[in-house]
Amino acid sequence: MANVANCKKCGALFLQTSNRIEVCDKCFEEQNKLLSEINTFVIMYPEEHIALEDILKKFNLTIDEFESFFSAGKFVKIAQKVTMKCAKCGKIVPIAGKTNMLCSACAKKLQNEI
Ligand SMILES: [Zn+2]
Numbered sequence: 001m002a003n004v005a006n007c008k009k010c011g012a013l014f015l016q017t018s019n020r021i022e023v024c025d026k027c028f029e030e031q032n033k034l035l036s037e038i039n040t041f042v043i044m045y046p047e048e049h050i051a052l053e054d055i056l057k058k059f060n061l062t063i064d065e066f067e068s069f070f071s072a073g074k075f076v077k078i079a080q081k082v083t084m085k086c087a088k089c090g091k092i093v094p095i096a097g098k099t100n101m102l103c104s105a106c107a108k109k110l111q112n113e114i
């Protein structure tokens, strides 16, 4: 059965499908376009690494938005190239394999603390 829901982004009513339950067609298209722009931008970036903040600034994204795309597996291709600053010690590390904004040393420490 088809379900009608409100788009999480723009609030418009849309028909849910099995693989799309959160956003409407229009926002889904826009999101895909943005994701492919980000991927292309990073892949074409002339230097070996690019800071996450530069991407956020360039595409007007918040860290939360980036993280939700990232954890949904949208940036697998570019994860080795994008670097972030560890929220704890400030070390610059690639975002590949990260689940939070911590370097592996700090993530480990945090795990031990819990
Ligand atoms: Zn929408």
Ligand SMILES: [Zn+2]
Binding pocket: 086, 087, 088, 089, 090, 091, 102, 103, 104, 105, 106, 107
């Ligand atoms: Zn750290």
